[in-house]
Amino acid sequence: MSTDPGPGQQRRDTLAVRGGLMRSQFGETAEGMFVTSGFVYGSAEEAEATFKEEIERFSYSRYGSPTVAMFEERLRLLEGAEAAYATGTGMAAVFAALGGLCAAGARIVAARALFGTCYTICAEVLPRWGVEAVFVDGTNLEAWREALSVPTTAVFFETPSNPTMQLVDIAAVAELAHAAGATVVVDNVFGTPAFSAPLQHGADVVVYSATKHIDGQGRVLGGAVLGSDEFVRTVARPMIRNLGLAMSPFTAWVLVKALETLDLRMAKQAANACAVSQWLEAQPGVTRVFYPWLDSHPQAELARRQMTGGGTVVSFTLDTDQAGAFAALNALRIVDISNNLGDSKSLITHPATTTHSRIAEDARLALGIEPGTCRLSVGLEDPQDIIADLAQAFAACCP
Ligand SMILES: Cc1ncc(COP(=O)(O)O)c(C=O)c1O
Structure with a gap:
């Protein structure tokens, strides 16, 4: 008999159905869908304290809401990340991570084999704001080494890539990237949370289009950014909150149930x-x-x-x-x-x-x-x- 893992240490299959579950006072078995744009405060003082971040509670659904929080927590546990933030689409997650990292003068090194819109973000959108984008053959470690021989802000790749299934050696590229001062962002859509755990191989940030395998039943658009507490709090969260990249409660409800299977x-x-x-x-x-x-x-x-x-x-x-x-x-x-x-x-x-x-x-x-x-x-x-x-x-x- 294996030992009881105890609360907070459940195994993966248990986390998939119970991780992040928050029940309301009604004791519903399934995750509740909290469809609300705002939240009511007990007093003006409580509202003030919320805005000063002296207390933690839901204040507005662009910032966060209960069903979205359940999805974030369940995915965070499955991914083994310190923190997660959900987004309305996969592209919102990609942009929150890369746009949050890069300011004018930043340098990004990316694998050439990227999903078309991710390529556009790197090759067209970010350069308009003074970001230098360099593309390499993601399968070639020498190409990464050369591109990362100068200080770099962010490294970005998919593994496997869309559609020709080129792989990037996550551990080797992460080592080169870190030596160049770069944060490693991996688009794990093709790897999926089931088959690939980039954070365990040295990546710093994982982004998902939850539209793909996480929903897996062709219903909703969604995304997520996962990484350290510090990255999510200081880089991804301000982008998602201020640019309005939030996930809707309905989407989160579909996706938190989808994670179960x-x-x-x-x-x-x-x-x-x-x-x-x-x-x-x-x-x-x-x-x-x-x-x-x-x-x-x-x-x-x-x-x-x-x-x-x-x-x-x-x-x-x-x-x-x-x-x-x-x-x-x-x-x-x-x-x-x-x-x-x-x-x-x-x-x-x-x-x-x-x-x-x-x-x-x-x-x-x-x-x-x-x-x-x-x-x-x-x-x-x-x-x-x-x-x-x-x-x-x-x-x-x-x-
Ligand atoms: C690898 C990859 N990344 C990101 C995206 C963007 O996801 P979304 O359509 O949810 O914005 C896609 C969508 O096809 C994708 O295949």
Whole structure:
């Protein structure tokens, strides 16, 4: 028999359903949805003390509210972070972290293989305010070393990256970044809280689009920033509060419930993704398969070192042009065409013409995104049905 962990030291599965739970005087079993913009004070003195931060209580939902606090606390416990702050979208989380760190004259070093809008924040938005942005091949430690040989404010990357599943060695890059004085911010959307814990490998800050796997059922937009108490209090919180990046109580209610099943969904979706990736590798019409848990992945050893599963997204390149790839997508009967990911329903997109269409063609090709490349977010369906659907679609496009 294992020992009783005691209050405050529960294990992960327990935290997923009970972490952060705050019950009202009505004793509801499920987490309550507190849909209110403001809160009532017992006296003018209490209001004054709240604004002076002499007492801690909810004052206004742009600053925080009970259901949002439950989501933040549950995610914080699962991530093993000191502090968490929720945001209305994933991009709000990315901007709260990077915009909060960088002032005019700051320098940011980022991996080139970024989700399109994250790339825009680094390459266009922050430079407008006098921030220098430098991009490197995230898989190349020498490139990181060179870029981080001068003082730097922030380092930013996704691992695995969207859509070609390039990994960044979190521990090695964090060491270089810290020597350059930089704060390491990791977008852990593809890693998911289930398979990747960047803070345990030396990263300082994790950001999420909770829209993806955390909701996982295609309902709401949300995000979160996690890190040290000091980072969240002094860097992320002022950005989120003052810019109005807050999460709504309804979104938080959906997401706090979704966290209860996150690990279960991720285990099944990753097992499905493994099966689909292995099947894809055996198809003559498929020239490349990108999935970190395949032995053929160029960074398979690193994947096993810093992840506990390969995730839910498999990208692959069909031996065809854009028209052939479109024909394959259009022939699918179960898998839906959608640029979202992490959903319980399998979703597929053609990155070159959707998520990564704003990236110049040569840069896209350098990232491995070809006209025949498709990104498949594997859902909770029976893997044999997903495979059968892909097989009939491939037969339709490349007979
Ligand atoms: C890796 C990554 N980061 C951030 C985002 C932005 O998230 P949101 O759409 O919730 O703002 C996305 C969305 O696709 C993403 O894939």
